[in-house]
Every structure is written in structure tokens, then in C-alpha cells.
Amino acid sequence: MAPYVRRKSKLAVNGNEVADDMAGLKFQSKLSGSSKLQNLWLAPDPSKRWGEIFFLVYTPFWLTLCLGIVVPYRLYEKFTELEYLVLGLVSVLPSFLLPFILVGKGDVSKHWYDRYWAKAQLWIMIFSYVGNYFWTHYFFTVLGASYTFPSWRMNNVPHTTFLVAHACFLFYHITSNITLRRLRHAISELPSFIQFVVQAFWIFALSYFIAFLETFAIANFPYYDFVDRAAMYKVGSLFYAIYFFVSFPMFIRLDEKPNDPWNLSRTSIDALGAAMLVTIMLDLWRLFLGPIVEIPKSIPYKECLAYGLPWMS
Numbered sequence: 001m002a003p004y005v006r007r008k009s010k011l012a013v014n015g016n017e018v019a020d021d022m023a024g025l026k027f028q029s030k031l032s033g034s035s036k037l038q039n040l041w042l043a044p045d046p047s048k049r050w051g052e053i054f055f056l057v058y059t060p061f062w063l064t065l066c067l068g069i070v071v072p073y074r075l076y077e078k079f080t081e082l083e084y085l086v087l088g089l090v091s092v093l094p095s096f097l098l099p100f101i102l103v104g105k106g107d108v109s110k111h112w113y114d115r116y117w118a119k120a121q122l123w124i125m126i127f128s129y130v131g132n133y134f135w136t137h138y139f140f141t142v143l144g145a146s147y148t149f150p151s152w153r154m155n156n157v158p159h160t161t162f163l164v165a166h167a168c169f170l171f172y173h174i175t176s177n178i179t180l181r182r183l184r185h186a187i188s189e190l191p192s193f194i195q196f197v198v199q200a201f202w203i204f205a206l207s208y209f210i211a212f213l214e215t216f217a218i219a220n221f222p223y224y225d226f227v228d229r230a231a232m233y234k235v236g237s238l239f240y241a242i243y244f245f246v247s248f249p250m251f252i253r254l255d256e257k258p259n260d261p262w263n264l265s266r267t268s269i270d271a272l273g274a275a276m277l278v279t280i281m282l283d284l285w286r287l288f289l290g291p292i293v294e295i296p297k298s299i300p301y302k303e304c305l306a307y308g309l310p311w312m313s
Contacts, residue, residue, distance in 0.1 A: 047255065246274050
């Protein structure tokens with residue numbers, strides 16, 4: 001009877017760990033087959049598993065704040081530079097602070113800088129910063145976009161977009177991780193070349209879908225405008241999706257193998273490499289395909305040329 005008791009206790013402990021990792025989603029089962037099924041979606045590393053679930057659970061907070069309250073109730077009409085900045089800070093800061101308080105079981109014995117959530121935040125912070133500081137100017141000069149709301153700016157890009165984009169990119173990349181991981185399990189028995197093609201198609205489709213959905217979701221915010229919104233939906237979404245063609249397959253590599261943990265240095269170098277590759281691809285579009293619409297020589301366009309992208313002048 002003793003071995004049976006020990007086994008039952010072990011199963012109970014594992015069940016509790018899974019319940020904690022799901023953070024209240026109540027997705028647990030007494031069947032061992034169900035536990036195996038969960039791992040097809042979730043990361044094998046406990047720290048990464050907790051981090052991904054935390055970012056998913058956190059998403060409805062900032063998403064409801066921005067798209068469920070501020071935009072539909074047109075609160076932005078009364079916003080000044082300060083209110084826009086506060087909105088960005090409120091959207092993103094809790095995602096940095098809460099993991100210090102709500103420590104996952106897989107992170108208890110780790111220094112904060114060895115935990116997945118910290119490395120994921122750093123990767124997205126670098127990638128998102130480069131995206132806002134540099135790539136926003138491609139939106140101005142290639143896609144015909146413009147920001148007209150009052151804001152304090154860096155390199156002619158509103159501070160608010162730096163902050164909100166960080167929260168958005170976290171959600172996009174965690175979603176990519178979970179779906180791409182499940183897809184890899186589903187096609188693991190196929191030939192390597194077929195696996196590559198299927199994954200490439202999924203990354204392309206998910207990237208385009210997310211790029212289109214973001215553009216469509218903020219259509220009711222009048223101070224982020226385009227010369228031709230229809231062209232932005234169809235072709236501009238493909239341009240925007242280039243970000244994710246590169247970043248989705250690179251980001252999932254972070255701590256994906258439990259026996260190969262990354263440090264902050266490796267994380268930073270990887271994010272910078274991804275950002276450089278996206279920059280090259282965007283600039284090749286600018287040089288060989290050009291703007292998707294006729295860009296008027298408007299103030300945003302002229303200001304863009306006057307700021308920190310000398311290769312565009």
C-alpha cells in the first residue's frame with residue numbers, strides 16, 4: 001500500500017502545480033492524459049509557463065482600459081500630453097511590478113533577472129523601442145500614417161505609443177508562442193521540410209492577422225490617421241506584419257528548452273538582432289516598392305525627414 005500512497009500524493013502535488021500555473025483558469029483533470037495535453041500548449045519550463053500565463057491574464061486589464069473605456073467613451077477628447085502619458089504608464093507598469101509580488105512556484109528559487117518574465121520583458125522592450133523610435137517613420141513615409149494627438153515625443157514619436165506598444169507586443173508574442181508550440185506538437189511526425197513550410201505559413205498568417213486586427217481595432221481613434229485607410233488595411237498590414245515574420249519565430253526560442261536558460265545579455269543580443277533584420281526588410285520595401293499611397297508633403301512627413309532617420313532623406 002505504501003507505494004500507492006506515495007504515487008497518489010505525487011499526483012495531487014502535480015495537480016496543484018498545474019492549477020496554480022493556470023492562474024484560476026480551472027483547467028485541470030485527474031487523468032494523466034489531460035496533463036499531457038496541457039503541455040502541448042504550455043511551455044515545459046515552469047518559469048516560462050508561469051510568465052506566459054501571467055501576460056495572458058494581464059492582457060484584459062490594459063485592453064479594456066484602452067479599447068473598452070478610453071476610446072468608446074471618447075475620454076481622449078479631454079486628454080492633454082500628461083493624460084496620454086499616464087494612460088501609457090498605467091497600461092504597462094503593472095506588468096513589470098506584479099511579478100515581483102505574485103511569484104510563481106518555478107521562480108521562487110531564482111533571482112529576478114533569471115525569471116522568464118524579466119527576460120521576456122527585456123526582449124520586448126528592446127524590440128518595441130526600436131520599432132517605435134525607427135520603424136514608426138516608415139509608417140509616416142511608406143504607409144501615410146500620422147499621429148495628431150497632443151503628446152510629448154521622442155524622435156517625433158509620442159511617448160504613449162512606446163508604452164502601449166510594449167503591452168501590445170507582449171500579448172502578440174505570447175499568443176504566437178502558445179499557438180506555434182501547439183502546432184509544432186501537431187506536426188512533429190511530419191518530414192522536416194513539411195514542418196518548416198507549415199510553420200512558415202502559420203507565422204505568415206498569424207502575423208498578417210494581428211497586424212490587420214490592430215489597425216482595424218483602433219479605427220475609431222481619430223488621431224491616428226492614414227492617407228488611405230483601405231490601402232493600410234490590405235497592403236499596410238502586410239508591411240506591418242514584417243515585424244512579426246521575424247520576431248515570432250525568434251521570441252519563442254527564449255527559454256524554450258528547460259536545460260538551456262538564457263541570461264539577460266543573450267536576450268538583449270537576440271532582440272537587437274531581430275530588430276536589425278526587420279529594419280533591413282522594411283528599408284528594402286521602401287527602396288524597391290516605395291510608398292503604398294501617394295504621400296502628401298505634409299507636416300508629419302517633413303518632420304519625419306528632419307529627425308533621426310538620415311537614410312530616408
